[in-house]
Amino acid sequence: MSSRPLNRLLILSNGHGEDLIAQRILRALQTRRPQLVIRVLPLVGLGEAFANDEAEGRLERLGPQLQLPSGGFSNQSLRGLARDLAAGLPLLSWRQMRLVRHWARQGDPVLAVGDLLPLLLAWGGGGRFGFIGTPKSDYTWASTGPAGWGPTPLADGYHRCKGSEWDPWEWAVMGSRRCRLVAVRDRLTARGLHRHGVAALAPGNPMMDGFPQTPLPAWLASQRRLILLAGSRLPEALGNARRLLGCLSLGQPPEATTVLVASGSTPSLDAWANLLGDAGFAAMAADPAAAAIGASSLWRLGRWTVLLGSHTFSRWAGWAELGLATAGTATEQLAGLGVPSLSLPGPGPQFKAGFARRQSRLLGGAVLPCHRPEELARRLQQLLHDPNTCHQLGAIGRRRMGPAGGSAQIAALVEQRLLG
Template identity: 55%
Template sequence: MLVISNGHGEDLIALRIIEAIHRLQPAWTVKVLPLVGQGSCFQAAIEKGWVQRIGPGARLPSGGFSNQSLGALLSDFMAGLPLLTWKQWFCLRKERKSTAAILAVGDLLPLLMAWSTHRPFGFIGTPKSDYTWSSGPGQSLSDRYHALKGSEWDPWEWHLMKQGGCRLVAMRDRLTARGLRRHGVNATSPGNPMMDGLVPSAPPASLERCRRILLLCGSRMPEALNNFHRLISGLIQMPSPVPLAVLAALGSTPLQDELRKLLQGLGFRSCPPPSSTLQASECWVRGPLLLLLGPGRFQQWVSWAEAGVATAGTATEQMVGLGIPALSLPGRGPQFTRGFAERQSRLLGGAVRTCRSEQELGRRLAQLLNDPLLRQEMGRTGRQRMGPAGGSEAIAREVIGQLAPDS
């Protein structure tokens, strides 16, 4: 089986499904073709030998969000997007003769590529949900366009999903699957793989006397560094009569050398972590604010938080899916623009709420921490919108049932 994915969040979802397939069918050979970035999340599985990677990869200026603006699209074109896509398609054509089936994870591009092979394929539609336009208050032209269609997905995408070679269509929620079924697509919603692999745990004793905030700035540079600066600036302005522990769960970027210069400029000073159990790589302090930096610590830290501040995509959805309310602060993009943040807020039913400035972020976070009923309400909505864990195995069973060579 060949799995095509087009983005960091899509890669993570694809990996969860591949892991479940490997548990259920360890004899299957699985190859991956990440269309955006380097597909680094697959590296451990590749080193263990049960996943193979094919095709060229490249870091695009938009980080895979060329659909967010014309400028992002033009920057990707100038960086070689057409040539990269052609090379990936050519690689796919070479592989199709030795491939029994294809699983596309993402949106139109992997769906189109899977269809073009003329092999049996399945499609996991991850980024689109009818909640983004059906639950209001969106009044933009795009919201009205989706309402007119009755689906977040477009007619050309329905057409590809209804082709005879498409054996499986799985959406992230029942509402979106129901909208597609009205257009003749046999869509299901077995579960949301994003919530798999997250194991809640109690915060360590060293943080019990602190209010605990999870900070997610994303990992696409230089946007992530700019957003980190803005989020921290908002937290600095927040009135806090008690110690505030900010858990900055980082990706591979921004680099900590870059963060050190930024933090020093904001008046932070380096200090030893209060406990080795935190597994923080660095610790900084400014007044009552304790900042812990933790590359790769998202899964460990996320359930410790009482609330979050975020300019991220998939990780924000996972956080609110665990019942942790969040505030977002849109920036210049290319990913986390105001339009993206507002769509994310509608998708999650207001479990994450957008702020217009650093000052508003600090003020509303203080209100959120002082209002346990509001935190419970937002957390309950987040859990409902994201659904429970277990989606990866449910989808894997459908993949095996529909795309196995003898099916």
């Protein structure tokens, strides 16, 4: 440990979901240490999640930055890797490593959020570092897979032999003397790393922080309520949104049903408006009640009503009975709020069949993947008429994701172990 408290911290984050997790931890950390100087290096994309904090002077984003064609999922296909390499990934990684090494040589710590890439960069910097392992959980191989999606005996056997979702080279880096903190998403995963000499902690899941307890408006309580999550990586999110909206047009619900579409920075509201129009929805006149909860526009198709809003996910998510989802982090958060989902994998690069199967296992079946739009439409009607099953799936999702409060607990550990 340093003999003096440190007052600078570099964050490495490799994806949109990781950016959001890092953001929650940093805000909790700044509550404890208001004068802390924070720099963020987004490894994938531009780190848009940090834009507001940067504008308020809470942190500074560092370069180099590059929007990779694969959206950070080059590990899921050789084609995605080839496109990223052609777009300049090797040079980007080299420049990022130089920045991390320069930071570490000044004696300041690094906090890596994500998986192998930020972990390796933090270790390669040569200084003290901490690691928040966000994507991997032993539940993805210790749980039964979704029905009708086939077994994965080779992958399951490999992880069972290791006793951990994390790989030997990853736990070797986590076990470095310079690694002062390893936090993972659940106790099962922490126990798996303990078997390999990694003192991993499971202090709580930051993904479940930041959801206000907003009362359900009375006018919405009289309707069935869905939330539609298409993801945020372009152009994949546009294709996924088109397919999910197409599922709605396959049939009319037996009663009035509102679909909440909470858009982030991408796809844009204009892009969503085009998609809704193409799917047969008609834009309606401004509705004061809808505007009061953050909806920017209202669309109808028979008994379907769509409310489109920008950056309204944290307020709207808990109002839904069911989700239609092709997202990563947002789908997990929805499950943690007790809202089960139906997913529809597509061509990727992120939300493909393997990703959907893995997500379902991670969440104990709280997300049910469907092979075709017709299957999703059928399952949707079944679940809307089966509240007991929805309640059971929602309870599983809550258990798998854990309660809120993880950001504050991790912030306390970062202050003690990296900055103390």
